[in-house]
Amino acid sequence: xxxxxxxxxxxxxxxxAGASELRGTGDLGVVVxxxxxxxxxxxxxxxxxxxxxxGLGDLSHASVVFSRDERYAYVxxxxxxLTKVDLLTRRxxxxxxxxxxxxxxxxxxxxxxxxxxxxxxxxxxxxDADSLDLVADIPAEYQPGxxxxxxxxxxAPGNRFVFSLYDANQIWIADMSGDPHKPVITRYKDIGxxxxxxxxxxxxxxxxxxxxxxxxxxxxDLWHPEKGVRRILQGYAHHDEKLPVYKxxxxxxxxIAGRQAFVPAVGQHKVLIVDxxxxxxxxxxxxxxxxxxxxxxxxxxxxWVNFAFPDNDTVQVIDVESRKIVKTLKPGKAVLHMxxxxxxxxxxxxxxxxxxxxxxxxxxxxxVKELPADRPSGIFFTDRAHRIGL
Amino acid sequence: MTLKARTHMHVxxxxxxxxxxxxxxxxxxxxxxxxxxxxVADALPLQRQAALRDLxxxxxxxxxxxxxxxxxxxxxxxxxxQGKDHxxxxxxxxxxxxxxxxxxxxxxxxxxxxxxxxxxxxxxxxRP
Numbered sequence: 001x002x003x004x005x006x007x008x009x010x011x012x013x014x015x016x017a018g019a020s021e022l023r024g025t026g027d028l029g030v031v032v033x034x035x036x037x038x039x040x041x042x043x044x045x046x047x048x049x050x051x052x053x054x055g056l057g058d059l060s061h062a063s064v065v066f067s068r069d070e071r072y073a074y075v076x077x078x079x080x081x082l083t084k085v086d087l088l089t090r091r092x093x094x095x096x097x098x099x100x101x102x103x104x105x106x107x108x109x110x111x112x113x114x115x116x117x118x119x120x121x122x123x124x125x126x127x128d129a130d131s132l133d134l135v136a137d138i139p140a141e142y143q144p145g146x147x148x149x150x151x152x153x154x155x156a157p158g159n160r161f162v163f164s165l166y167d168a169n170q171i172w173i174a175d176m177s178g179d180p181h182k183p184v185i186t187r188y189k190d191i192g193x194x195x196x197x198x199x200x201x202x203x204x205x206x207x208x209x210x211x212x213x214x215x216x217x218x219x220x221d222l223w224h225p226e227k228g229v230r231r232i233l234q235g236y237a238h239h240d241e242k243l244p245v246y247k248x249x250x251x252x253x254x255x256i257a258g259r260q261a262f263v264p265a266v267g268q269h270k271v272l273i274v275d276x277x278x279x280x281x282x283x284x285x286x287x288x289x290x291x292x293x294x295x296x297x298x299x300x301x302x303x304w305v306n307f308a309f310p311d312n313d314t315v316q317v318i319d320v321e322s323r324k325i326v327k328t329l330k331p332g333k334a335v336l337h338m339x340x341x342x343x344x345x346x347x348x349x350x351x352x353x354x355x356x357x358x359x360x361x362x363x364x365x366x367x368v369k370e371l372p373a374d375r376p377s378g379i380f381f382t383d384r385a386h387r388i389g390l
Numbered sequence: 391m392t393l394k395a396r397t398h399m400h401v402x403x404x405x406x407x408x409x410x411x412x413x414x415x416x417x418x419x420x421x422x423x424x425x426x427x428x429x430v431a432d433a434l435p436l437q438r439q440a441a442l443r444d445l446x447x448x449x450x451x452x453x454x455x456x457x458x459x460x461x462x463x464x465x466x467x468x469x470x471x472q473g474k475d476h477x478x479x480x481x482x483x484x485x486x487x488x489x490x491x492x493x494x495x496x497x498x499x500x501x502x503x504x505x506x507x508x509x510x511x512x513x514x515x516x517r518p
């Protein structure tokens with residue numbers, strides 16, 4: 001009996017040690033180690049690694065969204081895997097294979113639904129955020145028996161999801177605000193050739209799709225969806241010295257500071273400045289290579305830019321006020337992603353070929369710390385949970 | 391080595407305004423690569439082969455999937471490429487596919503390098 005009691009006490013102590021002290025999750029994040037199918041859990045109060053989570057499948061082009069309590073990370077894998085990870089217990093809570101080939105997802109405004117954008121089978125599937133049970137299947141059937149790859153899936157106010165059909169030149173809105181099992185779909189046709197990615201402005205008003213097949217973008221005003229999609233920035237990608245595009249820029253990387261959006265040019269060594277009221281070009285900044293991510297520091301004062309192969313060893317920092325490059329950094333080969341801490345005093349970036357994360361002080365522009373990581377790609381901090389479109 | 395030289399040149403070409411230097415470099419490069427080609431045509435150095443394999447999975451993989459099972463671009467697995475001959479695949483990599491996001495890799499890679507990639511895609515087993 002006494003022995004049993006001791007064992008019981010021991011178990012209790014063990015459990016307490018496992019859970020460690022109480023902690024919040026607002027300073028947590030994850031780093032994708034895509035080649036090894038692993039996720040690192042990190043924290044940015046003291047800039048440390050906390051844990052490794054294995055067994056997430058093919059994480060090429062993986063992306064992550066967070067539950068509104070910032071406890072759970074939903075990881076979207078290329079192989080159709082959707083994995084829910086508990087950042088506190090540091091375990092996989094549930095993992096499903098929901099499709100054959102996927103490209104990212106979104107969490108609904110009310111936090112109850114997770115939507116995944118699929119290439120195969122072409123369409124969007126929506127899952128219960130708690131259980132990952134299927135709530136709605138939205139095949140992107142644009143002709144009888146023909147299904148489009150879907151891209152640029154975002155959440156929008158009104159518990160809507162918005163996405164584009166790469167093979168069908170369409171934008172669809174799936175309104176989940178009624179019965180989520182029966183989403184109401186609005187379809188916009190002929191929005192432009194080959195939408196390859198999209199973004200929603202941080203206020204949730206404008207959905208903008210990048211078009212591979214033409215030198216313009218497609219804009220949908222979600223305050224006035226009845227007005228339809230219009231073309232903006234015609235000719236923005238046209239240039240005599242246009243180069244082959246070895247990496248399509250990410251539109252999620254559009255940085256919006258005040259009424260200026262900083263936008264990666266396609267196929268040119270430039271960051272474009274777009275007036276977000278007129279939706280017209282308002283300037284351009286020559287940079288080191290073809291930009292991939294153009295990220296604005298949360299206070300809107302700086303823009304950090306990384307570049308496509310073969311210039312992906314470089315990062316440049318632009319001062320928003322003067323539009324001048326204030327620093328050129330050479331972190332190492334294959335800088336794949338960057339993420340600001342919530343208030344922007346630090347920036348983390350992944351250097352794939354150097355197997356490390358580098359952390360910069362954004363005031364001094366000096367590196368303050370390195371963390372080892374196995375061929376890291378995406379970095380995602382939990383404050384994304386409270387931002388529209390992320 | 392060869393790739394590095396070419397890449398460098400490509401970047402300068404892109405900035406424009408240094409055409410003279412660019413052309414001289416091009417000539418020098420052509421002369422050098424002419425000498426090198428015969429040496430590398432049969433077998434690329436192992437290190438270079440490993441770098442090319444990385445390129446295939448990491449950079450081609452951005453569109454075709456890191457495991458080449460497809461993405462915005464089609465799958466590049468041996469099964470998916472069955473019936474597509476060497477010349478066709480070579481031309482696709484070298485010149486790209488106009489009207490699609492597939493860019494021409496000719497400016498960045500040598501002939502033997504593209505040959506190696508085609509062979510690797512068709513027969514990935516037994517490669518470094």
